[in-house]
Amino acid sequence: MTGCKPFITPQTMSNGIVYCAEGSPNSFNPQLDTSGTTIDASSHQIYDRLLDFDQESGAVIPALATSWSISKDGLVYTFQLRKNVKFHTIDTFSPSRIFNADDVLFSFNRWRLDTHPYHYVSGGNYTYTDSLGLAQLIKDIKRVNGYRVEITLNHRESSFLANLASDFAVILSAEYAENLINRQQMQLLDHRPVGTGPYKLVGFKQDRFIRYSRHDNYWRDTQLMEKLIFDITPSSSLRLAKLLTGECDVIALPAHSELDVIRQQSKLVLDERPGLNIGFWAFNTSKPPFDNPEVRRALAMAVDRNALIEAIYFDGAIPAKNIVPPMSWAYQSDINSISYNPVAAKKILKQEGFPEGFEMSIWAMPVERPYNPNAIRMAELIQAYLQQVNIKTQIVSYEWDAFRNYLTQGLHDSVLIGWSADNGDPDNFYRPLLSCSSIKSGTNRAMWCSEEYDEYINQALQFEDIQDRQYFYNKANEHIAQHIPLLPIAHASRYQAYRANIIDLSINPFGGIRFAGVSKNNE
Amino acid sequence: MNSVVLRYTNLMVITLIVLSLFSFALAYLFPGHPIENLTGLSTEQLASGYQHAFNYASGESLLVQYWHYMAALFNGNWGFSFHTGLPLYEEIKHVLPASIELSAYALIISVLVGIPLGFLAALNHHKTTDYVLLSVSVLGYSIPVFWLALLAIMGFSLQLGWFPLSGRISLFYEVPVETGYIVLDILLSDIPNKRSALLDVVQHSILPTLSIAVVTTTLIIRITRRSVIETLDTEFVQAAYARGLSTYQVLVRHGIRNALIPIFPLLAMQFTTLLTNAMIVETIFSWPGLGNWLIQAIYHQDYPAIRAGMLTVSALVVVFTMSIELTIRLMDPRRRRVRRGTI
Numbered sequence: 001m002t003g004c005k006p007f008i009t010p011q012t013m014s015n016g017i018v019y020c021a022e023g024s025p026n027s028f029n030p031q032l033d034t035s036g037t038t039i040d041a042s043s044h045q046i047y048d049r050l051l052d053f054d055q056e057s058g059a060v061i062p063a064l065a066t067s068w069s070i071s072k073d074g075l076v077y078t079f080q081l082r083k084n085v086k087f088h089t090i091d092t093f094s095p096s097r098i099f100n101a102d103d104v105l106f107s108f109n110r111w112r113l114d115t116h117p118y119h120y121v122s123g124g125n126y127t128y129t130d131s132l133g134l135a136q137l138i139k140d141i142k143r144v145n146g147y148r149v150e151i152t153l154n155h156r157e158s159s160f161l162a163n164l165a166s167d168f169a170v171i172l173s174a175e176y177a178e179n180l181i182n183r184q185q186m187q188l189l190d191h192r193p194v195g196t197g198p199y200k201l202v203g204f205k206q207d208r209f210i211r212y213s214r215h216d217n218y219w220r221d222t223q224l225m226e227k228l229i230f231d232i233t234p235s236s237s238l239r240l241a242k243l244l245t246g247e248c249d250v251i252a253l254p255a256h257s258e259l260d261v262i263r264q265q266s267k268l269v270l271d272e273r274p275g276l277n278i279g280f281w282a283f284n285t286s287k288p289p290f291d292n293p294e295v296r297r298a299l300a301m302a303v304d305r306n307a308l309i310e311a312i313y314f315d316g317a318i319p320a321k322n323i324v325p326p327m328s329w330a331y332q333s334d335i336n337s338i339s340y341n342p343v344a345a346k347k348i349l350k351q352e353g354f355p356e357g358f359e360m361s362i363w364a365m366p367v368e369r370p371y372n373p374n375a376i377r378m379a380e381l382i383q384a385y386l387q388q389v390n391i392k393t394q395i396v397s398y399e400w401d402a403f404r405n406y407l408t409q410g411l412h413d414s415v416l417i418g419w420s421a422d423n424g425d426p427d428n429f430y431r432p433l434l435s436c437s438s439i440k441s442g443t444n445r446a447m448w449c450s451e452e453y454d455e456y457i458n459q460a461l462q463f464e465d466i467q468d469r470q471y472f473y474n475k476a477n478e479h480i481a482q483h484i485p486l487l488p489i490a491h492a493s494r495y496q497a498y499r500a501n502i503i504d505l506s507i508n509p510f511g512g513i514r515f516a517g518v519s520k521n522n523e
Numbered sequence: 524m525n526s527v528v529l530r531y532t533n534l535m536v537i538t539l540i541v542l543s544l545f546s547f548a549l550a551y552l553f554p555g556h557p558i559e560n561l562t563g564l565s566t567e568q569l570a571s572g573y574q575h576a577f578n579y580a581s582g583e584s585l586l587v588q589y590w591h592y593m594a595a596l597f598n599g600n601w602g603f604s605f606h607t608g609l610p611l612y613e614e615i616k617h618v619l620p621a622s623i624e625l626s627a628y629a630l631i632i633s634v635l636v637g638i639p640l641g642f643l644a645a646l647n648h649h650k651t652t653d654y655v656l657l658s659v660s661v662l663g664y665s666i667p668v669f670w671l672a673l674l675a676i677m678g679f680s681l682q683l684g685w686f687p688l689s690g691r692i693s694l695f696y697e698v699p700v701e702t703g704y705i706v707l708d709i710l711l712s713d714i715p716n717k718r719s720a721l722l723d724v725v726q727h728s729i730l731p732t733l734s735i736a737v738v739t740t741t742l743i744i745r746i747t748r749r750s751v752i753e754t755l756d757t758e759f760v761q762a763a764y765a766r767g768l769s770t771y772q773v774l775v776r777h778g779i780r781n782a783l784i785p786i787f788p789l790l791a792m793q794f795t796t797l798l799t800n801a802m803i804v805e806t807i808f809s810w811p812g813l814g815n816w817l818i819q820a821i822y823h824q825d826y827p828a829i830r831a832g833m834l835t836v837s838a839l840v841v842v843f844t845m846s847i848e849l850t851i852r853l854m855d856p857r858r859r860r861v862r863r864g865t866i
Contacts (some may be wrong), residue, residue, distance in 0.1 A: 016695055206607045207819065208811065209694050229694045238689070238809070245680050247687050 016227030017502070017520055019513070020239045020248035024206050024232055027122060029190040030168050030512075031111055034127045034422075039167045039512035040252065041210055041230060046088075047170035047195035048219075050079055050104065051161060053510045058327075058424035060161045064099065064171055064196065074156035074464065079104075081147040086217040087173045088200035090192065095175055099196055101143040106174035108141055108151075118177060122190045128168040128422065131432060131441050157461045158469065162425035167511040171196060198516035199228050207232055222517040223504075243268060243497060249520060250498040250505060252513075256316050256373050262497045272316075273507040275494040278323050278429065279371035279418035281362075281382070282445040282486035286410055289358065296484040297338065298348040299414075302389045303382055304340040309490050312378050316495070320488035322477050323419075323429050327509070329466055330426035330473035335481050337488075345389050357390030363407065363415040366397045371418030371492050378416055378489075408442035415445050423510055426473055430457045434485060448485035531849040538841050546834040547592050553826040561592065563603035563611065563827035602827040606820070611831040615813070619835065620703030621691065622812035626794075626801045628732040633739035634790070638783075640740075641747020645782075646770070648752055656744060663741035668800045672734040672807040679730060689809035691727045696720045731808045735800045739793055746789045747782070754782040791847035795840050802836075 025041040026033050033039075050065040062068075065079040085099035110118045111126035112135045129135060137157055142150045153160065163169065176194040180186050193201055196219065199212035210230035218224060231248060233239045239251040240258050244265065254262060254270070262270045283290040283299065290296060309317050321337045324330045349357065364379035365372065372378065379395045386393050398406060407415060421428040432438050435457060436449035453476055460472035480486075496507045501521040508514050550560040559565060595601070601611040644656040680688040691705055692698065698708050698720065709720050754760060755778065763773045802814025809815065813832060820828035 018694060203697070206609075211694070211697070227695060231690075231694055233689075233809070241676070241681060241688055245684055245688055247689060247693075 015225060015520075016229060017225050017249045017515065017518060018229045018231050018247065019515070020233045020242055020251045021210075021230045022232075022236070022239070022252045023234055025210075027190040028193040028201060028204075029122070029172070030170055031107075031126055031129070032122055032190060034168075036420075036512065042193065043167040043170060043512045044197065044508070044514040044516065045199045045212055045228065046193050046197045046201060047172070048085075048197050049165055049169050049171065050081075051165035051169075053162075053165050053424055055506060055508065058510070060165050063165075064104075068161075070464075074158070074462075075153045077151045077153070077160065078144070079149045079151070081149065082219065083147060085196050085219045086215075087176070087196055088194045088215055090194060090200060090202075092188075092192065093176050093179055093194060095173065095194070097175060099171070099173075100146045101149045102146075102174045103171055104149050105141055105143055106177060107170065107172045108138070110172070111135060112138055112141070117181065118186065118189065121186045128166070131438075131443065132163060133437075134163060158464050159423075159425040159427040159461060162423045162428075165510075166423040168422070198222065198224050207234075218516075220516065223519045224516065225519060228515055240497070243499065246499065248499075249502050250496070250513075253370075254495050254497045255368075256314050259314070259316065259495065267500050269498055269500050269502075271496045271498075271505075271507055272493050273496075273509060274318070274325060274327055275370055275420070275492050276325060276327065276424070276509055277371040277418060277420040278320055278325065278433075278491055279317075279369075279416070279489045280320070280323070280486045281414060281416055281489060283414045283484075284410060284412050284445075284447050285485050286447040287413060289352070289354065290360075290413060292352060293483045294348055294352050295354070296487075298345040298352070298389070299386070299391070300338045300484055300487040301341045301345040301348070302391070303385045303487070305487075305489055306340075308378055308381055311381060312372070312374050313490055313492055317490040317492040320491050323433055323480065323486075323488055324426050324473075325491040328424070328426050328429070330430075330470060330477075332474055332477045335477055337481065338484070342385070342388050349389060349391075357392065359392045359394070360386075360413040361394045361396050363396045363403070363412040363417075365400070365403060365415075365417050367400050369418060369420075370494055371420060371490070372416060373492070375416040382416075404442065407445055410447050412445075417445055419443070421510075426469075427457065427461060430460075430473065430476055434480070446485035448483075450479065450483065450485075453479050527852055528849065531845055531852070535841060535845040538845075539838060542834060542837050542841065543593060543596065544589070546830050547589050549826070549830045549833070553830075555826065560826045560830070561602055563605050563608075563825075601831045604820070604828045605825045606823040606828070611828060614816070614828070615831060615835050617700060617703055618811060618813045618816045619839075621705070621810060622798070622801055622805065622814060624691075624704050624706070625728070625731060625735070625805065625810060625812060626797050628728055629735040629739060629801065630790075630794075630797060632732060632736040633743050636736075637740040637743025638747050638786070641744045642751055642774075642779075642782075644744060644748040645751030645755065646774075648755075653748075657748075660741035660744045663737045664745075666737065668734060668738060669803050669807060671737060672731070672804050675730045675734055676807070686730050687727055688730070691724060691810055692720065693723050693727075696723065731804050731810055734804050734807075735797065738800060739797055742793055742796075743786075743790065746786055750785050751778065751782040754778055757781075788848065788851045791844060791851075794843055794847075798836070798840065 021037065021040060023037045025038040026035060027038060028042040028046060030039050030043045030047070048064050050063060051060050052063040053059070054061045064082050064085060066082050067080045069078045070076070081099070081101060081104065083098070087095040087099065089095065109116045111129045113119060137153055137155070137160070139152045139154045142152070144150050172189065173194045177189055180188055198215055198218050198220070200215050201210070202213050203209070203211035209232060212228040214224045214226050231242070233242060236253060236255045237258065239248060240254060240261065242248040243251045259270060262268050283296050285291050305319055309319055318326070321335050322330070322332055326333070349355070362379045362382055364375040368374070376395065376397060383393045383395060396412070397403065406412070419429065419433055432443040434444055434446065434448055435454050438444040439447055439449060456472045456476040456479065460469045463469050494507050496505065498505055503519045503521060505518045550557040553560045599612045601615070603610055604614060607614070640656055644653045647653045676688050679685050687693070696714060698705065698714060699712050701708050701711050705724055706721065709717055709724065714720060760773060760777055763777050768776070801812065802817070804810070805812040805814035806818045813836065817829065817832040820832060
């Protein structure tokens with residue numbers, strides 16, 4: 001058929017999208033891993049969740065669950081499941097039945113129960129659900145009938161639905177899992193996945209590519225490309241070069257310094273969206289003199305945050321006032337934030353007994369993250385500011401894994417780090433960053449434990465109504481502003497660069513990239 | 524003649540043994556546990572069921588260990604990569620053809636362009652054409668390969684958009700790996716649009732091939748030019764002129780063959796340069812060959828992969844160079860007593 005016209009662009013080219021990703025996923029199951037690379041490669045391509053977030057409003061909307069009801073005491077959630085949802089057919093498995101309650105039970109019990117046959121397959125670490133304590137929160141999951149599931153909680157928690165809509169609460173196929181047990185290849189569940197999502201995995205070569213093809217019986221009525229390819233390209237400048245030549249249609253994480261190059265190209269589009277993240281400077285409040293809130297205040301006043309933002313983020317971030325960004329409903333714009341005042345800072349230090357200043361360390365994370373693209377440079381700038389108030393500083397950095405390990409042990413004086421939220425609920429900022437229990441799980445970098453604060457954020461979860469919850473989060477915001485366990489610096493924007501002929505691609509504010517519904521025009 | 528074959532084989536075997544000894548020593552020279560560096564498996568993994576596959580006898584003397592290592596090497600048991608966890612023998616079997624393919628394209632182009640231009644320069648000895656070709660070749664020879672490759676990318680890929688800048692085929696084509704040589708694989712496969720796939724391969728190959736070919740071509744021009752000039756100076760050529768043959772006749776009957784004979788051994792010597800350049804260019808064009816793979820291994824401190832890769836490259840160079848030398852010796856007995864080892 002193509003014989004008569006040999007030198008034309010083949011049909012396949014226009015019927016697929018190439019996404020240049022920054023790395024290889026560890027597995028194809030987001031239950032196991034919080035790394036953004038794994039989520040991008042699996043969560044929204046291969047799987048579906050019971051619920052989804054509305055891309056604009058952030059509200060929880062139906063997905064595999066068509067409707068749900070919550071009992072009056074807020075403890076029992078009943079989900080009505082969607083019918084006629086088909087799983088992927090792959091070369092080693094063809095599903096004999098459609099999605100039903102068994103799949104929900106299987107997927108949730110895997111991380112919830114350590115007696116589950118698959119619990120310890122692939123390591124048995126369920127980082128996300130463990131850090132939120134979801135296994136402890138859920139008392140029981142019951143199959144009411146084939147299309148109705150009832151989840152009972154141990155206590156009320158209003159962020160529960162949001163957690164079920166997050167990237168990590170994917171639904172696997174129970175039938176496939178059973179099939180793998182019979183074949184004694186249980187680990188394939190996470191590496192040759194079967195889901196209900198818009199694309200199915202057809203090939204993966206470490207550090208080279210991931211190939212997906214269209215799931216022909218996808219339940220949503222969205223436009224899908226025949227092929228979806230992840231071209232794994234770790235270097236950000238090479239990704240940009242490939243975008244320019246058209247070898248990539250979409251690229252991951254364009255570097256802040258290259259944004260202007262993209263803006264100047266008429267064939268490329270750069271989308272920008274405020275990110276659900278926070279970059280901050282946390283003080284180790286378990287160590288003197290940082291256990292003194294006044295000293296922390298003085299340190300915070302000694303640093304000009306606006307200058308930091310200009311130097312590090314270019315114009316890709318907004319100054320932070322709270323730990324939640326403005327797009328969250330828990331944001332409080334009228335909070336009295338700290339302004340740059342080295343003279344006052346010196347005065348406070350003198351009052352607190354440090355007229356000669358002191359020495360401290362600033363830990364700067366070694367990797368580039370959306371919330372802080374260059375922590376080491378930022379540490380150098382802070383070093384210069386602190387010099388003016390007679391504080392000598394030493395900048396410390398380790399390899400990323402060791403760095404986080406030492407932070408959890410509390411070896412630092414202060415650290416430049418941040419947080420990206422996984423769902424739209426503000427609890428996702430307040431709890432992991434500053435609650436007492438998160439010191440142990442290793443996300444509370446300030447090592448700060450305040451019973452009053454914990455009380456506020458726990459109470460906020462007792463209510464469903466946003467206005468009621470807002471009241472408690474405002475209290476929490478004020479408490480943070482008063483005690484300054486950490487200095488919020490910036491909420492960085494997220495960027496996505498793609499070629500102009502890609503249609504309907506948007507930045508998913510609540511996590512991984514989504515290719516369902518994205519299509520391509522021929523140039 | 525048998526003694527020549529024997530001597531070369533002997534030399535080759537000894538060199539290869541030294542290489543294998545060195546690669547074995549690397550397991551001890553690299554940081555970490557030697558058995559982990561050799562197998563690419565952690566000691567815990569080894570304990571649970573891999574012993575039979577990797578019986579390196581770590582308690583035994585070094586000599587016994589080396590013996591086991593060699594036995595494993597010949598069984599295709601090269602260990603596993605730290606980074607990907609895949610068997611190294613399989614990995615190398617997949618990446619090596621890509622490098623050979625790239626080097627072969629470059630060599631073919633260099634020969635097809637270099638030899639005629641060399642003749643042209645020699646025939647116009649001390650004339651403008653000669654000087655121009657000579658200066659161009661000096662220029663080409665002095666340009667660093669990586670810089671040329673980057674320049675080519677900037678001009679032809681980014682500015683003009685004529686050629687893609689990475690890989691050897693668009694990922695849209697799913698070519699099953701049979702031989703590892705992409706052109707052969709496409710021809711052997713039953714994918715629907717072979718013709719456009721081949722065209723895509725050509726488009727992907729042009730820039731990397733040309734980047735490597737430039738250096739080799741300039742070398743070949745110079746070698747050919749000198750050889751032809753020397754041949755034309757010999758007495759039998761002068762005698763042919765004296766018999767009244769035209770330049771064309773002299774060239775065809777006496778010149779070409781005699782000038783080419785000394786060129787081929789020198790060409791073979793270029794193989795090493797070619798392979799090195801190919802490995803550099805591979806990393807720039809993300810060509811999935813051995814060079815790119817080795818660089819990744821170094822990047823990830825993947826010691827088993829570095830060891831296996833190093834052994835493959837050096838063994839390849841040794842075997843290739845020696846075989847070419849031997850062939851030439853057998854074909855051209857004149858070289859037996861002449862100065863050997865000149866370039």
